Amino acid sequence: MSYDREKQVAIEATLSAAKLCEKVRQDIPPAMEKGDKSPVTVADLGSQAIICKAISEVFSHDPIVGEEDATELRKPEMAENLAKVTEYVKGEIADATSEQVTTWIDRGNGQVGQRFWTLDPIDGTKGFLRQDQYAIALALIEDGEVKVGVMACPAYPVPNHKPGMLFMAVRGEGAIMMPFATAEQTPIHVVKADDTANMRFVESVESAHGDQDRQNAIAQAVGIKADSVRMDSQAKYGAVASGKAALYLRLPSPKSPDYRENIWDHAAGAIVVEEAGGRVTDMYGKPLDFASKPKMMENQGVVVSNGIIHDTVLAALK
Incomplete structure (x- = not known):
């Protein structure tokens, strides 16, 4: 079975989310707090909204198991934060509304099953806040096995170019990396024993x-x-x-x-x-x-x- 469509949608979605995250990072908004007290910014929520929308439009029956949800964001006292999330999402999806944004975020409340996606809209939130490494990580799991994986790493160093690297793989097809700056795809391999x-x-x-x-x-x-x-x-x-x-x-x-x-x-x-x-x-x-x-x-x-x-x-x- 080919997973070309899944890979392409995942690449486009994670790169779009990475653009949002970098815009947020330039502004460094105050972190909100989740129930477990770990920091989460508007970037996590905006990233999840963009990716869940993209997956749902093409693979409408696929559940998405994501890290975030919009429960807190819907509370009246969070109206300012919701407005911020929506404004950043509009940078990638011009006609987005606050109601749509919360709906897209909650598409990540799916359950594991025979086929589903799992998403970390910002893996390494503390690194994100420190202006250091973080990743937008998305994977498709089917019949108990990861079939597609895409990681957008906006701060990953790229020689002679601005930082930003995409890592991706499809089961049985090898792994590749692609600098944000050039979009040139290169096969990658683990280090050999003599290196x-x-x-x-x-x-x-x-x-x-x-x-x-x-x-x-x-x-x-x-x-x-x-x-x-x-x-x-x-x-x-x-x-x-x-x-x-x-x-x-x-x-x-x-x-x-x-x-x-x-x-x-x-x-x-x-x-x-x-x-x-x-x-x-x-x-x-x-x-x-x-x-x-x-x-x-x-x-x-x-x-x-x-x-x-x-x-x-x-x-x-x-």
Whole structure:
């Protein structure tokens, strides 16, 4: 089965959302707070609105499992924030109304099933607020397997051009990257064993997102001597897929050992790495379960590698 249409719609939607996010970032609006107190800006909501509208128009029967919803945004005291979100969305969809925007956002309240999309409208919100790395991540899951993954990374460095890189993959077709500035698509591959210069290790900037002491110990145990490169968001998957790093570890934090990852935080990145020749599992070597629930309840931790060192990493973790 061809997924060309799905890939094209996903690319166009994430690039449009990236334009909105960068416009918001230029203005740096005050962050709102979700119920769990993590920061969320009008960019998250505007990004989700744009992408959900695009998917729904072409694939009207496909559920979308997204990170955000419009419950808070509909409250009277949030009228100013709703107006801001709508104004930014209008930059990409000129005739958008506030009512449409909230409806589009809530299209992301779908359920996992035989075929569905999962969306993180801004993965790495803190990186976004710091003017650092973030990603707009969208993936199609069908019959329990990620079939299409697209990540727009507006702050990802591009030699001799402005930052901004799109990473994408279709199952069985390999992975590619495309600079925003040139739209030139290039196949990507994980780092080879003899490329010692890129035998690096990436991890999250936020210490609460993992066990940094253990992660560094594991990296050293498998022969990676350089200090870790700390990077927000699924851009880390892009670094591994494009051969700029050999390993990404996200091990449970000692402060929250029972934490389980959300599917939208990993699905798009996972297929990009796998199609680039790498491997993605949990810390016990089990495949990540993107098809059962929004949270990967049967998995703990995430190990992303060039494949060559993966079994050695898993053995070190034991």
